[in-house]
Amino acid sequence: MTTDRPPTAEPKGRLAAEERQVRAARRFSRIGLLMTVGWLLLVPAFVLWTGLPEPAWLAALVPLYLAAMVLHLIRIRRYVRSLGTPASPVFVTAACAVGLAITLVGVASSWAGWTWALVAGILLGDVVAGRRARVIALWVVASAAVVVALTYALGALVRPSIEGVPISPWFAAGIAGFYVASMWCLDVERLWWFKAVTDLDDSRRTAAELATARERLRLADDLHDILGHALEVVAFKSELAARLLEADPDRARSEMDEVQRVARESLTEVRALVRSTRDTDLAIELAGARAVLGSAGVALEVRGDPDAVAPAARNVLGRVLREAMTNVLRHAEPSRCTIEIGADRLVVCNDGVSGPGDGAGTGLAGLERYLEEHAGRLAAGCDGRGGYRLEAVLGSGR
Numbered sequence: 001m002t003t004d005r006p007p008t009a010e011p012k013g014r015l016a017a018e019e020r021q022v023r024a025a026r027r028f029s030r031i032g033l034l035m036t037v038g039w040l041l042l043v044p045a046f047v048l049w050t051g052l053p054e055p056a057w058l059a060a061l062v063p064l065y066l067a068a069m070v071l072h073l074i075r076i077r078r079y080v081r082s083l084g085t086p087a088s089p090v091f092v093t094a095a096c097a098v099g100l101a102i103t104l105v106g107v108a109s110s111w112a113g114w115t116w117a118l119v120a121g122i123l124l125g126d127v128v129a130g131r132r133a134r135v136i137a138l139w140v141v142a143s144a145a146v147v148v149a150l151t152y153a154l155g156a157l158v159r160p161s162i163e164g165v166p167i168s169p170w171f172a173a174g175i176a177g178f179y180v181a182s183m184w185c186l187d188v189e190r191l192w193w194f195k196a197v198t199d200l201d202d203s204r205r206t207a208a209e210l211a212t213a214r215e216r217l218r219l220a221d222d223l224h225d226i227l228g229h230a231l232e233v234v235a236f237k238s239e240l241a242a243r244l245l246e247a248d249p250d251r252a253r254s255e256m257d258e259v260q261r262v263a264r265e266s267l268t269e270v271r272a273l274v275r276s277t278r279d280t281d282l283a284i285e286l287a288g289a290r291a292v293l294g295s296a297g298v299a300l301e302v303r304g305d306p307d308a309v310a311p312a313a314r315n316v317l318g319r320v321l322r323e324a325m326t327n328v329l330r331h332a333e334p335s336r337c338t339i340e341i342g343a344d345r346l347v348v349c350n351d352g353v354s355g356p357g358d359g360a361g362t363g364l365a366g367l368e369r370y371l372e373e374h375a376g377r378l379a380a381g382c383d384g385r386g387g388y389r390l391e392a393v394l395g396s397g398r
Helices: 009-050 055-081 089-109 113-128 133-158 169-244 249-274 282-295 311-331 363-373
Strands: 299-303 336-341 345-351 377-382 387-393
Touching: 009 055, 009 113, 055 089, 055 113, 089 113, 089 133, 089 169, 113 133, 113 169, 133 169, 169 249, 169 282, 169 311, 169 363, 249 282, 282 299, 282 311, 282 336, 311 336, 311 345, 311 363, 311 387, 363 377
Parallel strands: 299 336
Antiparallel strands: 336 345, 345 387, 377 387
C-alpha cells in the first residue's frame, strides 16, 4: 500500500491544476450566460436605434419583455440546480405565450419588429432544455413554422414600410422564424455547460474526500499490520523469557534482546510509514518467520525461493506473510507450519486451530483490501482437518 504510492506532493499539485481548470471553465460558462443576457439586451438597443414604436405598442412590448427576462432568469436558476430537468408545464405555457405575443406585437409595431423574435428564441431554449433530441427537434420545427405562418399573416395585414416603401411580409416572417429556430441553441448550450462544470467540480471534491478517507483507512491497516505483528511477537517472546528465566537465563536474556530488537524495528517502520517509505520484503519477512516460529518450537517447511519473485510482488507478498504469521501466533497453537512461495502466489498452512478460525480479527479484512488494490485476491479459512490455510494470489495468477 505505502510502498508504491507516489509522493504526496504530486496529487496536491494535480488537484491544484484541476482547481484552476475548473475555475477557468466556470468563468467561461458565466461569460456564456452573460452573452445570452447580452442578446436579450440587444433587442431594446436595436429598437432604440431604429426608432421607438408608437406608445400603444410600447405599452405592450415593455411588460412582455420584462416578463420574458423574469422567466429566463427563473429557468436558469432551476436548471442549474438540476441538470436535465425539463421545464414544468406552467413554465412552458407561460414561456410560449410570452414568446409568441412579443413576436407578433413586435412585428406589428414597426418595420424592425422582427427583432423581438430573438426573445422568443431564447425562451424556446428554456422550454426545450433538458428534453430528448427528438422532442427538441419537434419543438423547434413546430415553433418556427407557427412563427413564420403567423408573422407572415400579420405582416400581410399590417404591411409595415420604411419611409413609405412597403416591406414584403416574407422578410419579417423569415427573420423571425430564423431567430426562433436558431437562438435556442445559444441558451441550451450555455445552460448545459454551466451546470456540467458545476457537476464536475462537485465530483472532483467528492473524489478528494474519498481519497482522504481511503488514505486514513490505509494508515489504519498499516498500523494494524506493524503494531499487531510487533506486539504479538513481543508478548510471545516476553512470556517465553519469563518461563526460561530460572531454567535457562542465557536464552531468556537472548529472547529479551530479541524483544528489544522487534520493538526498535517496529518504531522504525512506524516512522517510515509516516514518511511513506515503508517496505516489506518477502525474504526479510520469511527470515523473521523462521526466527519467531523457531522460538515457539513450531516446525517450519518452506517451499519455493523468495528471490525468484519479482520485486513488486515480493513487497506485496511480504505484507501477506507478516499478517499470516501474526494470525498464526494469535489464533492458533501450531506444531507445524508450511509456507509455499510462487512467482505470484503465497500459501501459508498451519495446524493447531482450536476454533473456526474465520473472521478472527480485522487484519484479514485490511489485507484483502490491500490485495484488491494490487489486482490480487485473498482466500483464507479452515482446511477441515484442524488446520488453517491462507492463500494470496496476485493478478497474473488469477
